[in-house]
Amino acid sequence: MCKLSEIEIRKIRNGDNSPFNRLYADNYDDLIKGLRGKTKSKYSIEDMEDAIQEAFFVITKKVRKPNFRNDNICGFIVGIAYNKLRDDRKKTDRMQGFEVDEIERYISRKQGIHDEDFSPKFSNLNDEQRRKVDIILKALEKLSDNCRNLLTKLWEEEKNLEEVRQELEYASNRVVITTKSRCVKKLRKEINDLLNSDKQK
Amino acid sequence: MTDKDILIEKYLYKELSEAEVQEFEQRMDSDTDFADEVELRSVIFAKAKSDFKQQLKAAHQKTQENPALKPTAKIRPLYYLKRAAAVLIFGVLAYLVYDYFTPSLLDTYMAQTHTAPTTFAGENDDAVAWKAAKSAYKNNDYELTARKIEKIKSPNTEQQFYLALAYLYGENYDKSITQFETIIQQNNINYSPASKWYISLAYLKNNQAKQAKKYLQQIVKDKSWKYEEAQKLLNRL
Numbered sequence: 001m002c003k004l005s006e007i008e009i010r011k012i013r014n015g016d017n018s019p020f021n022r023l024y025a026d027n028y029d030d031l032i033k034g035l036r037g038k039t040k041s042k043y044s045i046e047d048m049e050d051a052i053q054e055a056f057f058v059i060t061k062k063v064r065k066p067n068f069r070n071d072n073i074c075g076f077i078v079g080i081a082y083n084k085l086r087d088d089r090k091k092t093d094r095m096q097g098f099e100v101d102e103i104e105r106y107i108s109r110k111q112g113i114h115d116e117d118f119s120p121k122f123s124n125l126n127d128e129q130r131r132k133v134d135i136i137l138k139a140l141e142k143l144s145d146n147c148r149n150l151l152t153k154l155w156e157e158e159k160n161l162e163e164v165r166q167e168l169e170y171a172s173n174r175v176v177i178t179t180k181s182r183c184v185k186k187l188r189k190e191i192n193d194l195l196n197s198d199k200q201k
Numbered sequence: 202m203t204d205k206d207i208l209i210e211k212y213l214y215k216e217l218s219e220a221e222v223q224e225f226e227q228r229m230d231s232d233t234d235f236a237d238e239v240e241l242r243s244v245i246f247a248k249a250k251s252d253f254k255q256q257l258k259a260a261h262q263k264t265q266e267n268p269a270l271k272p273t274a275k276i277r278p279l280y281y282l283k284r285a286a287a288v289l290i291f292g293v294l295a296y297l298v299y300d301y302f303t304p305s306l307l308d309t310y311m312a313q314t315h316t317a318p319t320t321f322a323g324e325n326d327d328a329v330a331w332k333a334a335k336s337a338y339k340n341n342d343y344e345l346t347a348r349k350i351e352k353i354k355s356p357n358t359e360q361q362f363y364l365a366l367a368y369l370y371g372e373n374y375d376k377s378i379t380q381f382e383t384i385i386q387q388n389n390i391n392y393s394p395a396s397k398w399y400i401s402l403a404y405l406k407n408n409q410a411k412q413a414k415k416y417l418q419q420i421v422k423d424k425s426w427k428y429e430e431a432q433k434l435l436n437r438l
Contacts, residue, residue: 017253018256020253021256021257021259024257024260024261025260025263026264032340032341036341045340045341045344045345049258050254053253053254054250056253056257057250057253058214060253087215098240099243100250104251107247108255111251132240136241136244136245137244137248140245151245155242155245155246156245156249158210184237184238
């Protein structure tokens with residue numbers, strides 16, 4: 001069924017995305033069929049899969065909001081995926097910069113998620129940009145647990161200051177803000193150090 | 202959340218309005234801290250997205266490998282009644298509008314995808330490619346089906362037939378026609394009649410009605426597979 005249970009919604013709101021795995025696997029065929037129909041079979045299966053996965057990612061943010069409507073999720077997902085495919089087609093030629101989709105493609109390829117047959121597209125990042133992505137990821141790994149936790153809550157889970165304050169038991173929102181800027185500074189420094197040592201090599 | 206956070210979040214989710222795009226670009230040019238944060242968050246966001254997609258893929262793959270994990274549809278009360286009513290209404294409507302909106306028979310027949318192959322082979326490279334091709338065909342991924350069958354060193358008639366079908370459904374009509382011609386020449390009792398039908402569809406899709414007509418007439422004359430449909434198509438040509 002293309003619906004999340006109340007328990008699943010609660011899980012997602014607590015940062016556990018596993019219910020989406022169930023929703024995706026259960027409804028994969030219908031989602032592909034729906035998108036194929038809407039796009040009149042213009043896209044490859046890999047592109048459609050990627051767009052649907054992208055739509056699921058967008059939905060994670062929506063589910064976290066209190067006004068999330070838990071009906072016709074699959075229709076909603078197909079709609080988002082359709083818009084993504086349409087927008088991608090429009091911008092393919094002009095996209096050159098340090099752009100999220102390109103970074104993601106590079107990371108996915110590097111992690112071996114897409115083998116040659118299934119790669120949706122190659123990344124357009126240049127060598128310097130790729131090096132930067134590698135270094136940022138490395139610097140994130142080196143960050144202390146406290147800082148990584150804080151940045152994950154704020155930037156990945158997109159929680160507000162009050163939520164972060166409560167979950168990580170900070171004294172006030174002000175402390176969250178100052179700790180965050182200290183962590184970002186540390187991260188920046190680590191990135192710069194890694195960039196410099198990489199240049200010296 | 203600060204204005205800066207909202208702006209960056211909207212950028213990451215591609216939700217910026219035109220006015221916000223301008224504001225965003227202006228800040229990227231004038232505010233180094235802002236640009237730095239966008240750069241960091243873009244990488245973190247991309248990594249999170251990549252990991253998330255990987256998990257979805259893994260979950261789907263697991264279900265594919267173990268069909269028992271697939272959910273079975275629940276039959277609700279009135280399910281059959283609703284279905285029957287829908288079929289009846291649809292049938293009446295279809296009958297009423299048939300004369301006014303004659304559907305494209307070709308599109309109808311093209312949509313009736315040939316059933317997936319069922320034969321098995323050993324465990325060599327060809328068998329692996331064939332297995333992958335069958336799976337791709339079942340997933341309606343015709344480009345991949347063709348790629349996999351093309352890897353088979355000496356494809357048998359069935360494999361050649363599905364290669365031709367993959368080209369046909371993948372809208373590669375020229376290749377499909379060549380492939381079906383080869384099969385027809387082999388005069389294989391299992392695949393030659395079906396190939397004549399599908400080559401007709403391929404010719405029609407390729408705007409080669411004259412060649413299609415030749416095969417359709419043969420099908421009708423021999424009363425072979427799909428001869429009634431072939432007659433209907435001939436009536437429209």
